[in-house]
Amino acid sequence: MQYSHLDMLESKSIHILRESYSAFRNLCMLWSIGKDSTVLLCLARKAFYGHVPFPLVHVDTHYKIPEMIEYRDRLAMEWNLDMIYGENREALENRETFPDGNATRIECCRRLKTEALTHTLAGDWPRYRLNHATGKYEEDSDREPFTGVIVGVRADEEGSRSKERTFSPRDRAGDWDADDQPPEFWGQYKTDFAPGTHVRIHPLLDWTEVDIWEYIRREGVPVVSLYFNQGDGKRYRSLGCWPCTKPVDSDASTLDEIIEELKSGKFARVAERSGREQDKEDGGGLEELRRGGYM
């Protein structure tokens, strides 16, 4: 039997998810609500036959487009997901953010995303867990650190991600030592680690943006409507916080049109993250953020 390109990508990702599940006791998956991590979530349901045997963690910056949060909670209830969110309460209360005019974009990302993520994973800041009986989030008493964190980054997104390992170790502070990564071959990964450290697991490194959309179409993965033109000639190509992510001009309102636009249409040669402001401030800004623990 000859499997297709998407079949092979799917199988490799499922293999990585299953290996992670075998290797880590405290495993979680980051769900940014974007198309990539939603595909990852569906791959997990596929790997574990309709179940997702670990919690999904969302870092809420409170600057997400409201529709994203509504979508997150709807799927969490529908798919019976163990849903957790975390946030940087202090920075939000003290208004130390870019939209408040008290931080650069990069500083804002560092506070609302990287710090919130690091502390939510470590368990030293509050975690909020969805109670399926009430549909409401409650502060979680479980503060065990997560030692394995599955993240949906792709190598084709930008330079530092193109250098990532499938199993990428982070030290106590969540820092990434990009210059000295462990070897990884033959489907064997570094799964033994010192206490206090954790591993980022990247099952989507080999996927391109087009692969993601073709998979969404093939499998019927539900994605937020913000990705589609709703009649105003605009759509989001990449989702983030609204102050720093701009929609692109596009008439694509169906999956077929999105895929066509990426393959041979107006976006065939335009980078996906070109709508993301924090990637622009200086060359290597994203690498710095990522060395500090950003996704």
Place this chain on the structure above:
Amino acid sequence: MARDKLSMNIVVAGHVDHGKSTVIGRLLADAGALPEGKLESIRELCRRNAKPFEYAFLLDALKDERAQGITIDTARCFFETEKRKYIIIDAPGHIEFLKNMITGASRAEAALLVIDAAEGICENSRRHGYMLEMLGIRQIAVLVNKIDLVDRSRETYEKIKREYAEFLATIGIAPAAFIPVSATEGDNIAFPSELTPWYDGPTVLGQLDLFEGGDNTGGSELPLRIPVEDVYKFTEGGDDRRIVAGMCESGTLRAGDQVVFYPSRKTTVVNSLEEWFMDADSSRRPREFSAGKACGFTMTTQIYVRRGEIACLAGEKPPEIGRAFRASIFWLGRSPLVPGKEYVIKSCTAKTPCRVTKIHSVLDASTLEKNPAAAEAKKNDIADCTFVCEKELAFDIGAALPTTGRFVIVDEYEISGGGIITEALGAGDTGSAASSAAVTPGERARYLRQKPVTVSVQTEEYGRKLERRLFEEGRIPYYAARLSDEQRNALTGAGVIVLTHGDAEVTTTGDMNADVTAILLATDNALEV
């Protein structure tokens, strides 16, 4: 809809500074694969830092890489031709980063090996060539780069071609092409160069499409190997399936197939192939799983299997089972590999402590010089060693079934080496000191991979047939029409499966498949229940 394209991973290897990253950057630029503004932003970055423009910066994205003008870690980049999708893997050439080169090259199906025309063949030109061969990459095209620096001299090109082809021949590789290129000037990268009229072979871009295969094609006609990753039972929502999950490394599996798990030798029949679909669309239900598929299945009998075993098909060539083997390894560890020290081996999903009992020889891959007297293997050495594991392993010979014939060596939590199994060894030839104690029934059962049992058959004809079938399953059966009690005891004492008439521990039914399964189960020498 047109049949979708396959994809292929290509690694670009070679000595430090010979122009690997520049070749890829130029290829992406000339093939029109870069996003708009990308080249301009790199030009701008170089200008701001008062540096000459480098195509390599398209790949060398880390700050330290750009500061030092060197590739530290492998990068993946993506592009597409009419024929295929490619992931191009840029490997670092510096010896310090060999572990990163291997990380990248281990995923590739074909390679471009870059040699600087002015500098000629260097240490890592050969070492990388050797590593590619060891990692199982047989399709290699050699790029004689920086041809502009030698006035596009045919003579220089021919000399390098001659010498490097000779080197490749000694390691059994016939190169696909030797292409004279200039990555900075663009000669023969995406477009044929008018400045090398003496060359009429393919361009680099053309050569990519000439490589064969894609998406790791093949393997489904080989014996089945599914290393068990886990056995899932998610009770949520009343799901009571017990699903054996694993990657199908080779072979083909269908419902109704009889599988044997090794090393435990437990057998069962596949009840159903399991795959989950979001839309519960039954038209996509799988009828078979084959090489490359992350699969899962349920069993008709609830035998206990666990991670580390390999599911194989009864009647196909079984894997080797044992604790000792000989292997060709590459070592990446900071401290050398030494005999006697405890390491951990990971082979597919199996994991066991092990020791090296003998280093037969150590090879320097950059000179092919062999040292038969070496006491240890240092970082970046290749070595031929005997391993003895604490637990029994199921494995294959790497040349026959690559994915189940290799392993990694973990030293103090770090993956420090990789090996390809060249020979399975019996307990006698491991180089370890033999014990003087009497051989116990347990030891004998482990060695023979079976527990002795007596089986009664109705007729001699059936007894002989059954003997043949069990023998083909890898067991050691013996049919005898008449046996005294002493003879019977002597045979079972020797560890044999005795087929005879009259009273016995197992009674056959005449249904050959059912009888074979029952006997395999009864003689199964599982290490754990």
